Amino acid sequence: xxxxxxxxxxxxxxxxxxxxxxxxxxxxxxxxxxxxxxxxxxxxxxxxxxxxxxxxxxxxxxxxxxxxxxxxxxxxxxxxxxxxxxxxxxxxxxxxxxxxxxxxxxxxxxxxxxxxxxxxxxxxxxxxxxxxxxxxxxxxxxxxxxxxxxxxxxxxxxxxxxxxxxxxxxxxxxxxxxxxxxxxxxxxxxxxxxxxxxxxxxxxxxxxxxxxxxxxxxxxxxxxxxxxxxxxxxxxxxxxxxxxxxxxxxxxxxxxxxxxxxxxxxxxxxxxxxxxxxxxxxxxxxxxxxxxxxxxxxxxxxxxxxxxxxxxxxxxxxxxxxxxxxxxxxxxxxxxxxxxxxxxxxxxxxxxxxxxxxxxxxxxxxxxxxxxxxxxxxxxxxxxxxxxxxxxxxxxxxxxxxxxxxxxxxxxxxxxxxxxxxxxxxxxxxxxxxxxxxxxxxxxxxxxxxxxx
Amino acid sequence: xxxxxxxxxxxxxxxxxxxxxxxxxxxxxxxxxxxxxxxxxxxxxxxxxxxxxxxxxxxxxxxxxxxxxxxxxxxxxxxxxxxxxxxxxxxxxxxxxxxxxxxxxxxxxxxxxxxxxxxxxxxxxxxxxxxxxxxxxxxxxxxxxxxxxxxxxxxxxxxxxxxxxxxxxxxxxxxxxxxxxxxxxxxxxxxxxxxxxxxxxxxxxxxxxxxxxxxxxxxxxxxxxxxxxxxxxxxxxxxxxxxxxxxxxxxxxxxxxxxxxxxxxxxxxxxxxxxxxxxxxxxxxxxxxxxxxxxxxxxxxxxxxxxxxxxxxxxxxxxxxxxxxxxxxxxxxxxxxxxxxxxxxxxxxxxxxxxxxxxxxxxxxxxxxxxxxxxxxxxxxxxxxxxxxxxxxxxxxxxxxxxxxxxxxxxxxxxxxxxxxxxxxxxxxxxxxxxxxxxxxxxxxxxxxxxxx
Numbered sequence: 001x002x003x004x005x006x007x008x009x010x011x012x013x014x015x016x017x018x019x020x021x022x023x024x025x026x027x028x029x030x031x032x033x034x035x036x037x038x039x040x041x042x043x044x045x046x047x048x049x050x051x052x053x054x055x056x057x058x059x060x061x062x063x064x065x066x067x068x069x070x071x072x073x074x075x076x077x078x079x080x081x082x083x084x085x086x087x088x089x090x091x092x093x094x095x096x097x098x099x100x101x102x103x104x105x106x107x108x109x110x111x112x113x114x115x116x117x118x119x120x121x122x123x124x125x126x127x128x129x130x131x132x133x134x135x136x137x138x139x140x141x142x143x144x145x146x147x148x149x150x151x152x153x154x155x156x157x158x159x160x161x162x163x164x165x166x167x168x169x170x171x172x173x174x175x176x177x178x179x180x181x182x183x184x185x186x187x188x189x190x191x192x193x194x195x196x197x198x199x200x201x202x203x204x205x206x207x208x209x210x211x212x213x214x215x216x217x218x219x220x221x222x223x224x225x226x227x228x229x230x231x232x233x234x235x236x237x238x239x240x241x242x243x244x245x246x247x248x249x250x251x252x253x254x255x256x257x258x259x260x261x262x263x264x265x266x267x268x269x270x271x272x273x274x275x276x277x278x279x280x281x282x283x284x285x286x287x288x289x290x291x292x293x294x295x296x297x298x299x300x301x302x303x304x305x306x307x308x309x310x311x312x313x314x315x316x317x318x319x320x321x322x323x324x325x326x327x328x329x330x331x332x333x334x335x336x337x338x339x340x341x342x343x344x345x346x347x348x349x350x351x352x353x354x355x356x357x358x359x360x361x362x363x364x365x366x367x368x369x370x371x372x373x374x375x376x377x378x379x380x381x382x383x384x385x386x387x388x389x390x391x392x393x394x395x396x397x398x399x400x401x402x403x404x405x406x407x408x409x410x411x412x413x414x415x416x417x418x419x420x421x422x423x424x425x426x427x428x429x430x431x432x433x434x435x436x437x438x439x440x441x442x443x444x445x446x447x448x449x450x451x452x453x
Numbered sequence: 454x455x456x457x458x459x460x461x462x463x464x465x466x467x468x469x470x471x472x473x474x475x476x477x478x479x480x481x482x483x484x485x486x487x488x489x490x491x492x493x494x495x496x497x498x499x500x501x502x503x504x505x506x507x508x509x510x511x512x513x514x515x516x517x518x519x520x521x522x523x524x525x526x527x528x529x530x531x532x533x534x535x536x537x538x539x540x541x542x543x544x545x546x547x548x549x550x551x552x553x554x555x556x557x558x559x560x561x562x563x564x565x566x567x568x569x570x571x572x573x574x575x576x577x578x579x580x581x582x583x584x585x586x587x588x589x590x591x592x593x594x595x596x597x598x599x600x601x602x603x604x605x606x607x608x609x610x611x612x613x614x615x616x617x618x619x620x621x622x623x624x625x626x627x628x629x630x631x632x633x634x635x636x637x638x639x640x641x642x643x644x645x646x647x648x649x650x651x652x653x654x655x656x657x658x659x660x661x662x663x664x665x666x667x668x669x670x671x672x673x674x675x676x677x678x679x680x681x682x683x684x685x686x687x688x689x690x691x692x693x694x695x696x697x698x699x700x701x702x703x704x705x706x707x708x709x710x711x712x713x714x715x716x717x718x719x720x721x722x723x724x725x726x727x728x729x730x731x732x733x734x735x736x737x738x739x740x741x742x743x744x745x746x747x748x749x750x751x752x753x754x755x756x757x758x759x760x761x762x763x764x765x766x767x768x769x770x771x772x773x774x775x776x777x778x779x780x781x782x783x784x785x786x787x788x789x790x791x792x793x794x795x796x797x798x799x800x801x802x803x804x805x806x807x808x809x810x811x812x813x814x815x816x817x818x819x820x821x822x823x824x825x826x827x828x829x830x831x832x833x834x835x836x837x838x839x840x841x842x843x844x845x846x847x848x849x850x851x852x853x854x855x856x857x858x859x860x861x862x863x864x865x866x867x868x869x870x871x872x873x874x875x876x877x878x879x880x881x882x883x884x885x886x887x888x889x890x891x892x893x894x895x896x897x898x899x900x901x902x903x904x905x906x
Contacts, residue, residue, distance in 0.1 A: 094669075096836070098839075101843075135714055135781060135782075136770065136781045136782040138770065139770075140769065140770050141769045141771050142769055142770070143768055143769055143770070144770050146714075148710065148713075148714025148715070149711065151710060151714070201839065215697075216547075216697055217696065217710075220696065220712075224712075224762065224836075224847070227763070227844075228766045231763065231767070235844075236843050236845055238838060239836065239838045239845055240838060241696060243669035243673065243694060244670040257604060257670075258602065259600075259602055259673075259677070260601075260602075261588055261597075261602045261604070309600070309677065310680070310681070310684065313597075313600055313681045313684075314684070315596055316593065316595055317589065317591065317595070317597050318594050327589075328588060328589045328597070329588075329589040329604070381602075381673070383549070383692065383694055384837060384838065385691060385692045385694075386551075386689045386691050386692050390689050391680075391688075391689055392551075392689055392692055394673070394677070
């Protein structure tokens with residue numbers, strides 16, 4: 001760093017006269033981190049779901065797991081369980097998602113990576129450091145096992161969710177890692193949607209990792225340490241920071257606003273909707289030969305959607321509300337009622353036109369228009385600097401979990417891309433990824449192990 | 454958005470059975486925003502410093518203003534005052550900084566912009582919307598005066614700090630806006646520093662705006678609305694999100710960690726150091742003809758510093774600590790003591806070498822090595838996706854406020870760029886800006902008005 005990042009104390013500035021910090025410094029010789037101490041306090045809650053399931057689960061068991069964890073004694077989200085954390089977990093405030101390409105063809109190296117990542121993800125989600133010695137307790141002449149920037153921070157409700165892209169199964173026409181016939185049918189190559197302007201360096205990836213936390217430093221630390229652990233085995237293909245959630249995944253949460261200024265995801269599936277989750281989010285067996293390693297899994301769709309906010313901001317409130325089909329203030333359907341009132345698509349105004357227009361997004365996106373399909377969305381607002389043309393590069397990093405993208409994403413997105421005025425005039429998809437989310441991990445197991453047995 | 458962002462209620466999902474939200478929806482017809490209501494509650498505190506100064510201030514008065522605001526009744530940071538908020542304000546958690554190029558040569562248009570921006574910044578920092586009608590209360594057939602994504606959020610301790618780059622005074626050899634002779638002597642063109650790899654689209658800018666808040670959505674909303682207000686007058690040149698602070702600017706704050714995993718800014722100047730702030734941060738009159746419009750101002754240095762974290766992460770703990778000159782765990786000087794103990798550069802170890810090495814960053818950056826100069830730093834950790842080469846693009850967005858960059862930044866940075874092993878091997882400067890920070894605004898005034906009178 002330039003400047004004086006680590007500039008020492010000015011003689012005479014009485015460093016000992018700073019009570020809040022000297023209390024922290026009372027044990028300077030000890031290398032026990034405060035993060036370690038915090039984590040110890042949370043261990044009781046961390047394994048709460050560990051015993052729920054020891055194998056593939058019935059839909060009832062899945063439903064039980066899908067219920068939100070009890071209001072915590074801590075900010076630790078349990079890592080182990082029949083499903084992965086970070087799907088129905090009440091959406092945390094911040095996201096760091098990364099896509100990795102696997103640069104080895106060695107099956108054993110891949111399995112070792114997945115085991116190491118599982119251990120690291122479990123540790124970090126409990127507020128512990130990675131490795132056995134963390135950032136400061138290892139051999140002095142070796143690189144630390146944790147990068148250290150989360151020392152002193154709490155677990156921050158960190159969840160680390162893993163998903164496998166098509167490139168893990170086959171690439172350039174070749175089967176990889178002995179996974180012949182194991183690629184799930186539902187793990188398709190997404191079609192080109194009208195208007196797509198996908199950038200290769202923002203799309204794809206063999207393994208997608210979603211880190212969510214209430215503290216962005218915790219989420220960034222998680223991805224960074226997985227990248228560190230994977231050095232030589234994986235490369236970062238893309239990464240995306242989401243600064244603010246645009247979805248609620250629990251009825252305990254308020255509906256947040258996207259960068260159009262509208263409440264987003266009012267009708268999102270929630271953790272409490274256990275039957276609907278079973279119907280729309282949790283995958284069936286789904287692989288080509290009917291094997292069940294995806295039972296309890298799901299499919300992650302990520303789309304980086306640039307919003308033309310400068311154009312939007314010069315659009316009248318009438319047009320904005322008409323395009324969405326809801327009021328900007330409360331998010332109520334234009335057909336009347338409150339935010340959570342069901343929209344009435346038939347009711348007409350004095351002019352004889354439907355109060356919710358035929359091209360309103362709320363109509364086109366509604367389950368009734370889409371064979372009844374729903375999804376669990378978990379998107380985030382992003383802003384990534386300037387576009388070089390005088391505008392902010394900002395928008396929505398769309399994340400959704402669905403039972404099967406062939407039925408639950410592609411048809412809806414195809415319709416949107418063709419008919420939705422909002423999508424046509426104000427949105428541009430610049431990144432895309434689809435990946436199979438394996439079920440959760442049991443103690444002693446590792447992520448995706450069903451794929452390698 | 455693809456998916457069902459605004460998907461309406463599924464018939465039969467009993468929307469009225471959601472207690473937390475129906476309480477909020479009790480007044481669906483009203484367009485009074487919750488943000489507006491929140492702001493009303495905070496108005497008492499918002500003007501607390503308003504009466505402090507009515508003109509140029511003595512150093513005593515500046516010192517009084519520099520003291521941190523009383524622990525607030527709210528999360529509102531006063532906007533008016535002799536100095537701008539966002540310098541000595543206890544560093545908020547998140548940053549959105551943007552550089553704008555002024556694309557008009559019309560002096561009246563520039564003054565109007567500065568007046569409009571002042572009004573908007575004041576409103577937003579008090580948790581109010583921009584304009585008189587905000588996001589939802591204006592004419593239905595006009596674009597809203599506020600973009601709305603901060604509705605429902607608190608003020609989040611937002612500060613908006615403005616600074617003028619050299620390009621506001623002259624560009625391409627031509628004086629702009631009648632500001633002949635008004636460019637401060639201290640507002641130099643920064644020299645090229647060895648190792649600089651500056652990207653034009655991350656550097657410079659006629660007007661720099663720093664928005665800091667504890668909620669990133671609030672900071673992003675602020676910059677975005679200034680861009681909206683400035684449409685046709687300014688263009689966004691670059692913008693930078695900082696996800697986590699790396700500096701403390703008040704003794705009430707814990708020292709945060711940078712992405713090297715070390716505590717950063719232990720010895721930073723703090724709001725409480727009134728004499729040192731007068732000596733090192735607040736600018737003198739400084740303009741070429743001795744006029745005093747910068748009295749109470751400062752100079753902002755912004756440097757986007759990419760960290761080679763992958764290399765750092767493969768460096769031994771011994772080398773990391775040696776390069777910094779402090780322990781990774783507590784941030785104590787390697788010469789002994791606790792975090793805030795003054796480093797002893799003379800004391801030697803058993804091997805006869807200084808415990809704090811000759812090339813340790815803490816030594817090279819220390820005031821004793823730099824003619825006694827200090828700075829007030831206000832930097833943030835950033836991560837901006839991948840670099841396309843398999844690595845995260847992450848590092849430090851360095852922000853500092855200094856009395857005069859000729860004495861308080863350039864010599865130190867030149868020495869660092871030449872001698873500091875840390876800087877040479879692990880850092881790369883990819884963006885740069887220097888701007889003159891005018892003094893604060895009094896009620897009825899506008900930012901930088903001293904420059905136009």
